[in-house]
Amino acid sequence: MSGHSSWPEWVYIGVVVALLCYVGAEAWNVERIVEHVPADAEIIKVTGQQWLWTFEHEDGTKEIGELHLEQGKAYKFEITSKDVIHSFNIHDYVVLLDAVPGRVNTVWFSPGDAGEFPIQCREYCGLIHYNMRATLYVENGA
Amino acid sequence: MKAIIGIGLVLSLLIILPSVQYVLAAGDEPGEYLDRRLEIWGLFYRLMIVAFTVGTVVSGMIVWLVLRFRESNPKATPTEYEADGKW
């Protein structure tokens, strides 16, 4: 073993650890904020299956391949799968969560802008994984 | 070393506390919902600033070391170990 550790190395490790503490603290905080689901979020059931997405609104309305939501409202997705693992992703709204058969995963968001946004699958699920897409339509609230 | 970790922790707190205040005041009504995009991308950009700063320092260090200590540098001198051929 070469003698005593040198002070430059200890300073360097101290700086690295401090930076990592910063990263961890920031990440923890943002995750906490983002996971706080508003009480009045409307529940949308999302079901992934090979190779399409279907949606069911609280009032029973069903949609296949498209989802129509209102700008400014809060929505909570309850996501599951009928067969293999898929992953529900609205990239423009940073929504991403796996659709796992046998369980329901939840994530919430509030669409701030109106428009059309792609929905894609983010977990390999076979032949048409690459084209397992849908479209989110966000309409201006009345 | 402890001083540095201490400073790091204090700095982290100083940055978090204002955000925590924000969250405690965050609304649960329409129009006041938190925007995921802002929060998450904001975090991303903050971490990118850290990563690129450290990256510049480390890459700059590597480039400088390679240029300064290459054997063709006019200032190059044999290391103290070359005499015995033991390294």
Next chain:
Amino acid sequence: MVLELHKPRPIWQIMFSTHHTDVGLLYLITSLAFMFMGGALALILRLELFAPGTQVIADSMTYNRIFTVHGTTLIFLFILPSASAFGNYLVPIMVRFKDMAYPKLNAVAFWMIPPAGALIWLGFADFTWYAYPTYSTISAPGPAADMWIFGLKILGVSSILGSINFIVTIMKCKHPDLPLSKMPLLAWAYLTSSLITVVAVPTFAAALLMLLTDRLGASGFFNPVMGGDPIAYQHLFWFTFHPEVYILVIPAIGFMYEIFPRFSRKPIFSHGSGVTAFVLLALVGFASWAHHMYATGMSFTEKTVFMVGTLAAVPASAMHTFNFLATMWGGRIKFATPIMWAVGGIALFFSAGAGGVVNSAMPLDFITHDSYWVVGHFHLFVMGTILFGTVAFVYYMFPYVTGRMYNEMWGKIHFILAFVGTVMVFFTQHILGLFGMPRRIYDYPPIPEWVQMNIIITVGAMIIGISMAIFLGNLIYSSAKGKPANMDDPFGLGGKYYFPYQAKTPHTEGGGYH
């Protein structure tokens, strides 16, 4: 033992040999062959992704099979065997013993690799190298899937046997005058990576068996209809494969611990720091596996625990970087091919690590999970660090194995092209992932930014391909017709080639086995 192309030994003598240098040569040739094969698959994928629509691959299933075999080949049939190759050559020498502890077991562990490789390549499974259920259990076509499972089972056993051999050789067979603390850092790299292997890999062996029985319908471990949980597989898989990435990178770092001091003409800055960093990484590496599973619906607390575990491994890697840079400081560095590759490798190691720290931040997973950001990140590790470190060591060991020198000019051209190509491909992939392109997709919509970046990436990949063709040519030509090397000091550094454990080969004076 060595490649003697002018007066070759009978091939059966090498194939049935149990001497560590012969087994090392077998591992080396096999791993390099698979490196070229797996790399070629990547070039086909990149040609297809050059633009939206079909280019060279007719259907998505073929594409899916190609990327599965690409990943499986390069991890299990290139990186791991190439580490074993150099370990076989050098570990007995470094501990001053005559061979590995169990020479026959050593040969057996090698000979498991060709049949396993054959199973994987003849099957060409499509379910990605992760093989997640429930796709792999209810949807992936056999017999490809089952052949893959058997192939990996065999490779796992081979890995464990090889690791046991390294551990016993180092701990029990080392020379009595050599304390562990004075053992070269490359030997420490083999010790720690072997210890991680024997702890981590059996978990995957169990997972593979469960996958197989699930596929046969005999069990429902991962089948929710039968009361199982697909996420359980992911825990088992990543419990093995997160430490596995350290198994992959630690030998490459070990190679750099040989190259940096020699070419800088001074000893490593801190041997103790290197040992501490290896041991720390091995231990802490077990604490972070579920950061691969942030998107599966884990609770906030679970995610936090694994984020902390992930971040805790960073200082150990930072220590290695510091050690290398501090070793160069004050040196007189001869920039021959091996150290160019090592320096490039360390620069890319840092960028890979920086991206990794960003990945570990839980909320950022919503942006980057299963996108090209991840592809860019891990390739900076496996290509930028591990392949660069391995290639550096191939060039460094070339005289030892063949008695000849490779062509230095082409070695440097190989480096420059590979470095430029690697940056073009994998840095761009980070940005592509931020724009939302998922991984493992055969085709993509004509989003302008995606198209532009995919073009850049494909061009970069072709540059890497050209550089690897140059490498192959250099290896083959120089093995046969290269200038005979000065075996005492092939690189003209002034020190001994393998101080303080001078290694003799048939090419050195006095010849014969040592």
